Amino acid sequence: MSEAPHRDDAGAKLGMWLFLFTELLLFGGLFVLYAVYVTRHPESFASASNELDLVFGTINTLILITSSLAVAASVTALRKGSPGTAQVLLGAAIAAAMVFMINKYFEWSEKIEHGLYAGSSLLKDRADGWGVYFGLYYFTTGLHGLHVIIGAAILAWVFIQVRSGRINREHYISLENAGLYWHLVDLIWIFVFPLYYLIL
Amino acid sequence: MTQAANPTGNDRGFLEGGKYPGLFGWIFSTDHKRIGLLYMYAIITAFIVGACLGLLIRLELIAPGETLMGAQTYNAVFTLHGVIMIFLFIIPGIPAAFGNIFLPLHIGAQDVAFPRLNLLSWWLYIIGAAMALASLFGGGGAPDTGWTFYVPFSLETSTNVSLAAFGVFTLGFSSILTGLNFIVTVHRLRAPGMTWRRLSLFVWALYSTNWVQVLATPILGITVALIVLERIFGAGLFDPTMGGDPIMYQHLFWIYSHPAVYIMVLPAMGVVSEIIPVFSRKPMFGYVAVAVSSLSIAAFGSLVWGHHMFTSGMSDTAILVFSFLTFIVAIPSAIKVFNWVATLYKGSISLAPPMLYALSFIILFSIGGLTGLVLGSAATDIHVHDTYFVVGHFHYVMFGGTGFAFFGAMHYWFPKIYGRMYNMRVATIAWAFLFVGFNILYFSMKLVGLRGMPRRYYDYVPEYTTLNVVATVGSWVMAIGLITMFVNIFVGMRRGAPAGDNPWKSATLEWTLSSPPPAENFEKEPVVTHGPYDYQEAGLL
Amino acid sequence: MSEEEAHVVSYRTYILVWIGLLILTTVTILAAQVDLGAWNIWLALGIATVKSALVVLFFMHMKYEHWLLRLFFLGALATLAIFIGLNFFDILYRYE
Numbered sequence: 001m002s003e004a005p006h007r008d009d010a011g012a013k014l015g016m017w018l019f020l021f022t023e024l025l026l027f028g029g030l031f032v033l034y035a036v037y038v039t040r041h042p043e044s045f046a047s048a049s050n051e052l053d054l055v056f057g058t059i060n061t062l063i064l065i066t067s068s069l070a071v072a073a074s075v076t077a078l079r080k081g082s083p084g085t086a087q088v089l090l091g092a093a094i095a096a097a098m099v100f101m102i103n104k105y106f107e108w109s110e111k112i113e114h115g116l117y118a119g120s121s122l123l124k125d126r127a128d129g130w131g132v133y134f135g136l137y138y139f140t141t142g143l144h145g146l147h148v149i150i151g152a153a154i155l156a157w158v159f160i161q162v163r164s165g166r167i168n169r170e171h172y173i174s175l176e177n178a179g180l181y182w183h184l185v186d187l188i189w190i191f192v193f194p195l196y197y198l199i200l
Numbered sequence: 201m202t203q204a205a206n207p208t209g210n211d212r213g214f215l216e217g218g219k220y221p222g223l224f225g226w227i228f229s230t231d232h233k234r235i236g237l238l239y240m241y242a243i244i245t246a247f248i249v250g251a252c253l254g255l256l257i258r259l260e261l262i263a264p265g266e267t268l269m270g271a272q273t274y275n276a277v278f279t280l281h282g283v284i285m286i287f288l289f290i291i292p293g294i295p296a297a298f299g300n301i302f303l304p305l306h307i308g309a310q311d312v313a314f315p316r317l318n319l320l321s322w323w324l325y326i327i328g329a330a331m332a333l334a335s336l337f338g339g340g341g342a343p344d345t346g347w348t349f350y351v352p353f354s355l356e357t358s359t360n361v362s363l364a365a366f367g368v369f370t371l372g373f374s375s376i377l378t379g380l381n382f383i384v385t386v387h388r389l390r391a392p393g394m395t396w397r398r399l400s401l402f403v404w405a406l407y408s409t410n411w412v413q414v415l416a417t418p419i420l421g422i423t424v425a426l427i428v429l430e431r432i433f434g435a436g437l438f439d440p441t442m443g444g445d446p447i448m449y450q451h452l453f454w455i456y457s458h459p460a461v462y463i464m465v466l467p468a469m470g471v472v473s474e475i476i477p478v479f480s481r482k483p484m485f486g487y488v489a490v491a492v493s494s495l496s497i498a499a500f501g502s503l504v505w506g507h508h509m510f511t512s513g514m515s516d517t518a519i520l521v522f523s524f525l526t527f528i529v530a531i532p533s534a535i536k537v538f539n540w541v542a543t544l545y546k547g548s549i550s551l552a553p554p555m556l557y558a559l560s561f562i563i564l565f566s567i568g569g570l571t572g573l574v575l576g577s578a579a580t581d582i583h584v585h586d587t588y589f590v591v592g593h594f595h596y597v598m599f600g601g602t603g604f605a606f607f608g609a610m611h612y613w614f615p616k617i618y619g620r621m622y623n624m625r626v627a628t629i630a631w632a633f634l635f636v637g638f639n640i641l642y643f644s645m646k647l648v649g650l651r652g653m654p655r656r657y658y659d660y661v662p663e664y665t666t667l668n669v670v671a672t673v674g675s676w677v678m679a680i681g682l683i684t685m686f687v688n689i690f691v692g693m694r695r696g697a698p699a700g701d702n703p704w705k706s707a708t709l710e711w712t713l714s715s716p717p718p719a720e721n722f723e724k725e726p727v728v729t730h731g732p733y734d735y736q737e738a739g740l741l
Numbered sequence: 742m743s744e745e746e747a748h749v750v751s752y753r754t755y756i757l758v759w760i761g762l763l764i765l766t767t768v769t770i771l772a773a774q775v776d777l778g779a780w781n782i783w784l785a786l787g788i789a790t791v792k793s794a795l796v797v798l799f800f801m802h803m804k805y806e807h808w809l810l811r812l813f814f815l816g817a818l819a820t821l822a823i824f825i826g827l828n829f830f831d832i833l834y835r836y837e
Contacts, residue, residue: 011313011388017810018380021817022418028821029422029452033437035825036832038782041443054770061766069759072750072800079749118435124442131442135435139426176802183800190792194785198773415820451831455824502823506831518831 009173016177020184023147027188030140034195037132044129049199051116052137056107057197060100061189067096068186071155071179078172083162086175090159093182097152104145108138137196144188151185154178213619213716230315231719235322236300237617240610242326243297244686246288251682253281258641258675261668264660274658275344276359280336282347283364287371288329290602291460294467295413296325296378298609299406301617303382305710305717306400308391308726313384317377324374331367335360346656348457351438351449355430362431365424372417372424375463379413382406391709393728400708400732401490405470408494412459412466416502420456423449447512454505462501464598465565466494468605469536472558475612476540478706479555480547481741483733486539493532500529510578511585519578526576533569537562552704553627557608560635564600568593571646586656589649595642607634610689615699619715622692630688633681640674707731707738748805758799765792 038045074089111134115122118138123131158178161167167175214233218225226234256277260268269277300318304311312318336342343364345354354361386399386407399407426437426449436442438449477484484490506514506522540562549555571593574580584590615621648667653660660668702711709726710717730737769788773781798804803811 008313008388011384014387014810015314015317015380015384017813018383018414021813022376022380022414024817025415025418025821025824026422028824029419029426029455031821032419032452032455032825032828033448036445036448036828037443039829039832040445042779044443058766058770062763065759065762065766068796068800069755072755073752076749076752076755118429118433124436128441128443131436131439132444135433135437135442135444138433138435139429139437180801183796186800187793187796190796191786191789194769194773194789195782198769198785199782415817419824447831448828451828502820503827506827514831515834517834518827521827521830 012173012177013180016180020180023184023188027140027143030136030143031191033132034136034140037129037136038195038199041127041129041132044127045133046199048126048130048133049196051111051114052197053107053110054197056103057193060103061193063096063100063103064186064189067093067100068183070096071182075172075176075179078162078167078169078175081169083165083168086162087159090155090162094152094155094159097148097155100148101145104141104148108141140192140196144185144192147185147188151182154181213714214719215618215716217719228319230311230319232304232311232315232318233301233617233717233719235318236297236302238322239292239300239325240297242322242329243289243293246284246329248686250281250284250289251679253277253284255675255679257281258672260658261660262672263668264662264665266658269658271658272341272344275346275656276336276342278656279343279346283332283343283368285598286347286460286464287332287368288325290464290598290606291371291375292325292378293464293602293606294471294609295382295406295409295463296321296375297606298471298613299378299382299467302613302710303403303406304385304389305713305721306403306708306732307386307389307394308709308722308728309385309389310721312381313388314381318381321374321377321381324370324377328367328370328374331370332364335364335367338363348453349424349427350453351427351430351446354427355434355438362428365427369421369424369428372421375413376417376421379410379417382410383414386410391722391726391728395728397488398728398731399491400470401473401484401487401494402467402470402708404491405466405473405494408498409463409466412463412498412501416456416459416463419452420460423452423456426452447509447514450509450512451505454508455502458505458508459498459501461594461598462497464602466497468561468602469494471605471609471612472540472561473536474706474708475554475558475608476543477733478612478704479550479552479558480544481550481705481735482543482547483731483735484539485542485545486535487731487733489535490539493535496532497529500525500532504529504576507576507581510581523576523578527573530569530573530576537566551628552611553622553624553631554608554612554704556628556631556635557604557611560604560631561601561608564596564604564638568596568598568600572597584649586654587649588645588653588655591655592642592644592646592649595645600638600642604634607631607685612704613710614689614692615703616710616713616715616717618693618696619699620692620696621699621703622688622696626684626688630681630685633677633684635681637674637677637679637681641671641678642674644668644671644674702740705735705740707733707735707740748802750799750802750805754799758795761795762792765795 070089070093074086077085077089111117116134118135123134155178158167158175161174214231218229220228226238229235256268257274260274300312338360340359343359343361344357345361349361349365386403429435430437436444438444438446440446473484473490504522504526506518507526510519571589575584575590575593611622611627644667648664648671651664653664699715701713701715707730709728712726713721735741765788769785772784772788777784797814803814
């Protein structure tokens with residue numbers, strides 16, 4: 001209790017990875033349902049997916065990929081001894097997260113305006129498969145959006161830590177772990193995008 | 201290594217002092233031993249509440265017709281009995297309580313890898329438990345779905361399912377954090393010389409369990425989250441008119457909840473693997489086989505969830521596949537049982553209370569496991585599905601297995617935790633009541649189940665009366681045993697004779713410390729030179 | 742797990758990976774415009790897998806990690822695959 005705080009970067013990283021596994025499996029439950037329902041209703045899924053706006057989806061994909069690049073590069077910047085660059089990169093990633101959420105907001109409101117929301121009467125009238133497609137769409141992108149917000153908050157936290165110098169060239173594991181979390185958000189989207197926006 | 205002196209000179213070890221005074225020194229402590237004890241007290245409280253509900257269920261069933269409560273109350277009581285016993289008692293039971301206290305000690309570490317995360321997981325447990333209990337009293341009345349929250353009923357009932365489900369979500373998060381913490385601890389914090397071959401089998405069992413906790417619990421999280429979301433939005437993911445499939449709910453639920461039975465029983469097997477060699481004065485027979493069987497139970501356990509759904513309307517192909525896979529899990533389980541028996545063979549067995557519980561585990565778990573095969577084989581399952589045979593089966597493996605192992609662990613590690621000893625004679629009498637009452641109660645359930653009495657009804661036809669009366673009487677015998685046991689433990693805590701540092705002459709590392717262990721565990725990092733059951737090398741024979 | 746200093750990945754590698762991800766995004770969008778029936782979804786999944794492999798290997802440094810962590814990661818993926826896959830014994834044969 002009185003001894004110096006124990007430091008174990010490899011342990012912290014292992015812990016983070018284990019946590020990412022749980023996130024993966026959390027989304028995994030939704031992918032289980034997706035896999036089963038797309039097998040059962042391929043036509044409905046194809047036609048319902050045409051309702052999604054490919055432009056929004058593509059822009060958000062580019063935003064996430066680029067923000068991932070920024071976060072990854074910020075680790076390199078810090079390790080090479082330029083915390084200023086790291087802060088700029090982190091700031092860019094946080095901004096990207098906000099743009100992503102703004103896009104999501106417009107995308108969702110447009111859908112909801114057209115009566116396409118979970119449990120809407122319009123979906124109840126459509127063929128089997130439309131209901132579950134949009135149910136899964138909202139729950140998956142909603143859960144993903146929640147992770148974007150959490151991820152942005154974590155990035156903001158490490159941004160402050162880098163600024164204050166608590167995260168620095170020698171003590172960079174928190175930045176690296178925050179980065180891992182952000183990449184996971186990207187990773188999930190890499191699958192969400194084709195599965196929901198791109199199937200014919 | 202000789203007996204380490206307590207550096208602070210006080211004999212209450214970690215039980216005294218602390219960063220903050222009084223209660224705060226406990227509920228904000230990051231000391232793994234204190235967190236473990238907090239877990240233990242919370243878990244035992246939950247067990248007592250759950251046991252009282254169980255006694256109420258038995259009392260209602262002492263005669264056909266309405267005896268004590270109506271159908272709605274009965275549904276709520278058995279739901280709460282299930283939720284409390286599963287999520288608040290057996291899942292966290294051994295890993296969170298005894299695992300927290302003894303996993304770091306077994307590997308010679310100062311603490312777990314992330315002490316603050318450990319405290320957070322205890323708080324999440326308490327918050328989740330509070331939510332589950334609060335669901336009893338809120339607006340719509342207590343949940344009446346059973347602990348499985350099957351759709352469509354769980355989406356339609358007006359009772360407080362959402363709150364209970366959110367409580368379960370929180371408890372799952374707590375379980376994940378414990379699992380994650382322990383895996384990192386085992387990988388990163390082993391003392392010098394503590395090779396994988398020298399890990400105690402308790403640690404091996406916990407390590408296997410932790411992987412199941414990390415990989416399967418998120419599925420439970422998303423499943424109960426979907427229940428809450430469906431109740432709010434009605435997206436129809438499990439509604440056939442919207443293209444959903446109610447059986448998919450059952451798949452998702454059992455993808456977690458079958459591996460969860462290994463979260464419950466693996467640590468119990470670990471405890472038994474600790475107790476048997478100590479009280480046989482022999483090294484564990486087939487150490488490697490037992491360690492590997494823990495891992496393989498964890499792995500195979502993830503492949504068999506479908507055997508809960510043989511009568512749900514799943515495809516015949518799936519029934520065949522899951523039935524076959526289910527039989528495979530019996531192999532590693534049997535490996536454990538054979539190795540325990542081989543360890544006993546020609547051992548110098550002493551029937552101290554922990555050993556009695558461990559031996560009961562073997563007997564009761566074998567009965568439960570073998571009747572499990574009746575359920576795992578699809579043809580026979582059709583006949584006994586949803587009868588009291590199932591209820592008898594899972595009480596044999598869960599209570600007769602994990603519950604008895606929990607009590608065994610309590611009696612085994614009690615002198616280490618408190619530095620005192622309970623009254624052996626009373627402990628033995630309590631065990632006898634428990635063991636006899638247990639078999640009267642649950643064996644009657646199996647018999648009445650074979651005769652076709654369905655589970656989850658507050659009423660039954662008069663033909664089943666005799667066996668139900670016998671079962672209820674058994675529950676009273678068991679209640680006497682439980683009360684005797686807990687009172688004995690409590691009195692021992694307060695007034696027991698000093699136990700000494702190693703009363704059982706065990707060779708695992710926690711016994712090299714003073715009792716109770718000092719707050720900082722090992723004064724200096726121990727260097728491990730022998731295995732956990734090498735009594736000869738440790739000079740204990 | 743090894744104790745040596747973790748590898749610093751160069752900006753150049755990251756930018757190459759980023760360009761690769763952009764190209765693959767374009768490819769997957771274009772591929773979706775061609776009707777290949779059920780193969781569309783497999784193609785999309787295949788490209789997504791390659792993209793995620795790039796992210797995991799480089800952005801998440803898996804390429805430079807200890808073999809045990811890589812094994813764990815594959816184990817987690819295998820678990821997810823089992824959780825998805827075994828359902829198909831039910832789904833594909835439900836309405837015989």
